[in-house]
Amino acid sequence: MQGQELGAVGRGLGLLADTWTLLILQRALLGVTRYAEWRETLNISDATLSARLRSLVEAGLLETRPYREGGRERRGYALTEQGADTWKLLLSTWHWEKTWVPREVPLPDIVHRACDLPAGVVLRCDECGAQVGPSDTTVWRAPGGSGVDVLTRLHPRRTRGRLPADPLSILPGAMEIVGDRWGATVLGAALAGMRSFSTFADELAISPEVLSDRLRRFVELGVLVRTGDAGYRLTDRGRASFPIHACLVDWSHRWLGGDGASADLEILHAGHRLRVRLDCDRCERSFTRASVSPVQPR
Ligand SMILES: [Zn+2]
Ligand SMILES: [Zn+2]
Numbered sequence: 001m002q003g004q005e006l007g008a009v010g011r012g013l014g015l016l017a018d019t020w021t022l023l024i025l026q027r028a029l030l031g032v033t034r035y036a037e038w039r040e041t042l043n044i045s046d047a048t049l050s051a052r053l054r055s056l057v058e059a060g061l062l063e064t065r066p067y068r069e070g071g072r073e074r075r076g077y078a079l080t081e082q083g084a085d086t087w088k089l090l091l092s093t094w095h096w097e098k099t100w101v102p103r104e105v106p107l108p109d110i111v112h113r114a115c116d117l118p119a120g121v122v123l124r125c126d127e128c129g130a131q132v133g134p135s136d137t138t139v140w141r142a143p144g145g146s147g148v149d150v151l152t153r154l155h156p157r158r159t160r161g162r163l164p165a166d167p168l169s170i171l172p173g174a175m176e177i178v179g180d181r182w183g184a185t186v187l188g189a190a191l192a193g194m195r196s197f198s199t200f201a202d203e204l205a206i207s208p209e210v211l212s213d214r215l216r217r218f219v220e221l222g223v224l225v226r227t228g229d230a231g232y233r234l235t236d237r238g239r240a241s242f243p244i245h246a247c248l249v250d251w252s253h254r255w256l257g258g259d260g261a262s263a264d265l266e267i268l269h270a271g272h273r274l275r276v277r278l279d280c281d282r283c284e285r286s287f288t289r290a291s292v293s294p295v296q297p298r
Contacts, residue, residue: 007264012252019179033076087289089247093174095121101173113291115283123243126277139192195231250276
């Protein structure tokens with residue numbers, strides 16, 4: 001990977017906007033540490049699981065932890081601080097799916113341990129405390145695109161249509177919007193105010209075929225609607241995905257912003273960079289990683 005050509009957010013998208021990676025991290029946040037547990041709960045192939053675990057170790061989100069079983073030494077995995085810090089992204093993703101994607105079997109609740117209530121998530125700016133959405137923020141983009149095309153070499157295959165059987169892991173709507181780097185890039189651009197096909201195509205250095213496919217999927221999902229002037233407009237469901245995007249950008253700056261990464265994209269609120277805070281919509285206190293308690297599957 002030509003890391004020096006890629007900004008922090010481009011790197012973050014390349015790393016995290018991938019369905020299997022997100023599901024592996026989600027399970028790790030719920031306590032999974034062993035290869036066989038991921039394999040069983042996610043119904044994932046050996047090749048895919050091995051590749052994703054290797055990438056996550058290389059990127060510093062997981063570290064290997066040997067353990068003994070049946071007299072043999074085996075390799076387990078533990079989240080690093082950087083990996084564990086993806087909890088906000090995954091909590092936002094869960095909340096969006098639960099709120100906006102109709103399903104026959106409801107997604108389990110998130111319980112906020114501080115108030116012990118099933119809770120929703122409110123995105124606030126950690127700098128000034130204001131509740132923020134896409135219309136309260138502006139997006140600064142580096143001129144000349146983000147070099148996101150470099151990303152096509154990482155995990156080129158999409159995973160649409162192959163979903164794990166575990167009810168805790170099925171986030172099909174959210175994975176359409178954040179589980180694929182091109183989809184996440186297009187939706188992020190829409191949240192930043194892009195509307196026309198030609199603007200998306202020019203600004204994102206994305207192939208017209210891929211762009212058409214993602215825009216069509218977002219219209220099918222009710223995230224975008226077509227407008228009369230051959231453009232696209234976000235629906236309420238689309239705008240509500242803003243916290244997912246904001247968490248991904250925030251995480252990228254936090255963890256990938258040093259080390260020669262160029263500045264490629266920033267979300268600004270009232271003149272400062274948006275640092276995300278997720279508050280409980282029931283008790284108004286902030287979530288912490290330890291205060292998030294998903295209802296476990298039986
Ligand atoms: Zn602010
Ligand atoms: Zn609460």
